[in-house]
Amino acid sequence: xxxxxxxxxxxxxxxxAPFRGLRALSDTWADRLLSAIPExxxxxxxxxxxxxxxxxxxxxxxxDSARASYADYLHFFDGLHVLDRAGIPAYLCTGNHDxxxxxxxxxxxxxxxxxxxxxxxxxxxxxxxxGEPLVLLGGRGYYNQTWPFDRDIAEGVNRAAAxxxxxxxxxxxxxxxxxxxxxxxxxxxxxxxxALMRTGMDYWALGHIHKRYLYPEDNPMLVFSGCIQxxxxxxxxxxxxxxxxxxxxxxxxxxxxxxxxxVWQKMRVDxxxxxxxxxxxxxxxxxxxxxxxxxxxxxxxxxxxLVGKTQLHRFLESPSVLADLRKSINDSYAFFxxxxxxDRTEMPIDKKALAGEGLFxxxxxxxxHSQKENAEESLLYLQDEFMKKNLTVPRSVExxxxxxxxxxxxxxxxxxxxxxxx
Numbered sequence: 001x002x003x004x005x006x007x008x009x010x011x012x013x014x015x016x017a018p019f020r021g022l023r024a025l026s027d028t029w030a031d032r033l034l035s036a037i038p039e040x041x042x043x044x045x046x047x048x049x050x051x052x053x054x055x056x057x058x059x060x061x062x063x064d065s066a067r068a069s070y071a072d073y074l075h076f077f078d079g080l081h082v083l084d085r086a087g088i089p090a091y092l093c094t095g096n097h098d099x100x101x102x103x104x105x106x107x108x109x110x111x112x113x114x115x116x117x118x119x120x121x122x123x124x125x126x127x128x129x130x131g132e133p134l135v136l137l138g139g140r141g142y143y144n145q146t147w148p149f150d151r152d153i154a155e156g157v158n159r160a161a162a163x164x165x166x167x168x169x170x171x172x173x174x175x176x177x178x179x180x181x182x183x184x185x186x187x188x189x190x191x192x193x194x195a196l197m198r199t200g201m202d203y204w205a206l207g208h209i210h211k212r213y214l215y216p217e218d219n220p221m222l223v224f225s226g227c228i229q230x231x232x233x234x235x236x237x238x239x240x241x242x243x244x245x246x247x248x249x250x251x252x253x254x255x256x257x258x259x260x261x262x263v264w265q266k267m268r269v270d271x272x273x274x275x276x277x278x279x280x281x282x283x284x285x286x287x288x289x290x291x292x293x294x295x296x297x298x299x300x301x302x303x304x305x306l307v308g309k310t311q312l313h314r315f316l317e318s319p320s321v322l323a324d325l326r327k328s329i330n331d332s333y334a335f336f337x338x339x340x341x342x343d344r345t346e347m348p349i350d351k352k353a354l355a356g357e358g359l360f361x362x363x364x365x366x367x368x369h370s371q372k373e374n375a376e377e378s379l380l381y382l383q384d385e386f387m388k389k390n391l392t393v394p395r396s397v398e399x400x401x402x403x404x405x406x407x408x409x410x411x412x413x414x415x416x417x418x419x420x421x422x
Contacts (some may be wrong), residue, residue, distance in 0.1 A: 002248035003172045005127070005134055008048045008056045008257075010241040011179070011207030012227035013041050014097065016072040017064035019231060026330075029301065029337045036262045038075050040229035043259040044241055045079040049086045051243055051257075054134070055127055056088060059207030059225075060095025060179030066102035066145060077108045084113040089127060093117040094141030095179035095207055096188055101144060117177060119143035122156040124165040133168035135246075138201070139177030147189035153180050154191040159200030173246050176201040179208050182222065193222055202246055210235055212242075212256070219251035230264045233303050233339075238263060238295055263297035271345060272308030277315060280306065281328055288329070288336050303340040304329075309348040316343040364412060 019033040048056045063072055083090050090113055094100045100119035110116065115125045117139035127135040138157045147153055157176050163169040176199065181188035188208055193215065196204055203221055206213075210227040214220040225242045227235060239260040245253040269287050274280045284304060292300050306316055315321050326341040379393070386393050 002250065003134065004245065004247045005129075005173055006051065006053045006243060006245045007175075008044065008051070008053050008241050009059070009205040009223060009225045009244050010044050010056065010228060011059035011205070011225050012061045012095070012210055013037070013044070013058065013076075014061055014064040014227060014229075014231065015041060015076055016068050017231050026337060026339075029339075032299070033262060033301075036260070037229045037231075039261045040239070040259045041075065041079060043261070044228055045082050047241060047243070047257045047259070048083060048088055053088060053243065054129065056083060056090045057137075057175065057177055057205040058090065058092045059139075059177050059205050060093050060141060061097040061207060062092065062095070063098040066098060068098065068102075073108060077111075080111050080114050084111040087113075089113045089115065091115050091117070091125060091137050091139070091177060092141075093139045093177050093179055093207070094119055094143075096142050096145050096147070099142040099145050117141050122161060124162045126166045126168045126171060133166075133171035134173060136162040136166060136168060136171045136174040137177060138162045138165075138174070142179060142189070152191055153178055153189040154196060154199075157199065157201075172248055173203075174201045175246075176204040178204065178206055180206055181208055182206060182224075184209050184213070196222055203244060203252055205244075214254065220254055221252065223254070229260045229262070233264045233266060233301070236264045236266055238297070258295075258297065260297055262299045262301055263292075263295040265291055265295065265300055265302045267291060267302055267304045268307050268344075269304060270308040271306050271312065271316075272310050274310065274312060277312065277321065277325070280312065280316070281325060284325070284329060285332065288333075292336070299335040299337070301337050301339060303342075304338055305342045305344045307344045309346050311348065313343070313345040313347045316345050 015037055017037055019030060019036075044056075062076060080090055092114065093116070094103065115137075117123045117125075119141040120143055122138060122140045124136065124138045126133050127137060136159065138159075138161065140153055140157055154176075157178065159174045162174055176196070178191070179189065181190045183190060183193055185208065201221075204223065206222065206224045209224040211224065212226045213222075213224040215222045223242065223244075225240070227239055228241060230236060230239050238256070238258050240256055240258040243255040243257055245255075247253070267287060269284050271280045271283060274283055288300070288302065291302075310316075322341050322343060326338050329336060329338045329341070383393050
C-alpha cells in the first residue's frame with residue numbers, strides 16, 4: 001500500500017496585528033477585530049486536532065511585530081501545547097515580521113513537539129511514524145527583518161542536503177519550509193520557482209504572500225496558504241490554511257480550511273432595477289446574505305459600491321441618504337458591518353438622442369470622444385495640471401484614462417440635466 005502523510009500548512013498568523021481605521025466608525029467592531037486573529041489561530045489548532053494530521057507547518061510571520069507582547073507569546077505557545085498533547089509535531093520558521101533575533105526565547109521554552117528551523121543556515125528534521133522515517137523537512141527563516149539581496153534564502157534547502165543531515169534517505173517524502181516572496185514579491189527574499197522545483201522536495205510550504213497560490217495546479221508543489229485572517233479591506237474573501245495530503249505515486253492533494261471569523265469583502269450592488277430607496281436597501285441586504293453564504297465566516301466587514309443607471313441617482317448621491325442607508329444596514333444585523341457605502345450610480349442618459357439634437361451636449365460628447373482617441377494628449381494635459389499643484393499623476397490614473405473620461409462625460413451630462421451647467 002502506498003505510504004501517505006497529511007499535514008496542515010499555515011503561514012502569516014500575524015498575532016498582535018492592529019486593525020486601523022475602524023475605531024472612528026465603530027468601537028464595537030474595532031474591538032471585535034482585535035480578537036479575530038487570535039480566534040483564527042485557535043481554529044488552525046482545532047483543524048489540526050480534528051483532522052488528526054501528522055504534523056503542522058507554520059511558514060513565518062507568526063507574530064506581526066518584532067516586539068510581540070507577552071500575551072501574544074502566551075496565546076501562541078498555548079496552541080503549541082495543545083498540539084503537543086495531541087501528539088502532533090509543529091515545524092516553524094521565522095519571517096520578516098518576526099525574525100529570529102526578535103524571538104523572546106526567555107518567555108517560554110518550546111514544548112517537545114516543536115522544531116524551529118535555523119535562520120543563519122538551512123536546517124533539517126525528520127518526521128517519523130511508528131519509528132519509521134516518513135518525511136524529511138528542510139527550511140530556513142529570517143535572521144533579521146530584511147534579507148540580503150545577494151543571497152538566496154532557498155540555497156542549501158534540498159532533498160540531498162536533508163538526507164545527508166538526517167541520515168534518513170529512506171523517507172518517502174520531503175517538504176521545504178520558507179518565508180519568501182518567490183517571484184511574486186522581489187523585495188522580500190525572492191527565489192526562483194523553477195530552481196525550487198528541481199530540489200527534490202515534494203512540497204514547498206511557503207509564507208509571506210497573503211493570498212492562496214498553488215503551482216502547478218494539477219500537482220501543487222509551490223504553495224502559499226495565505227494569511228489566516230484578513231486584516232483590512234485589501235485582504236478580502238476567505239482566509240485559512242491547507243490540509244495537505246502527500247501519497248506515494250499520486251499528485252499532491254490540498255483541501256482549503258477556512259479559519260477567519262471575520263471576512264472582509266468589497267461588493268458592487270447593481271440597483272438599476274430598484275424603484276425606491278427601500279428596494280435599494282432590500283437588495284443590499286440580499287447581496288450581503290448571498291456573499292456571506294460563500295465566505296464561510298461568522299461575521300463580515302464590507303465596503304459597498306452602488307452601481308447602475310437609475311433615476312434614484314439624484315437621491316443616492318446625497319451624503320445624508322447614503323448615511324441613512326449605511327446606518328440601516330449596520331442596525332439590521334449584528335454580524336454585518338458596512339464601513340463604507342459609495343454611490344457610483346448614473347442617471348439614465350439617452351446619448352444617442354442628445355447627439356441627434358445637435359445642441360451643447362452633442363458638442364460635449366464629440367470633444368470627449370476626441371479626447372479618448374488621443375490618450376497621450378490627455379495624459380500630458382493631466383500631468384500639466386497635476387504639476388501646477390506640485391503633484392504627480394498616480395499610475396492608477398494612467399491605467400484608467402478611458403474609464404475616467406467616461407465618468408467625466410457622464411458627470412457633466414448629469415449636471416446639464418439638472419440645469420447646473422450652462
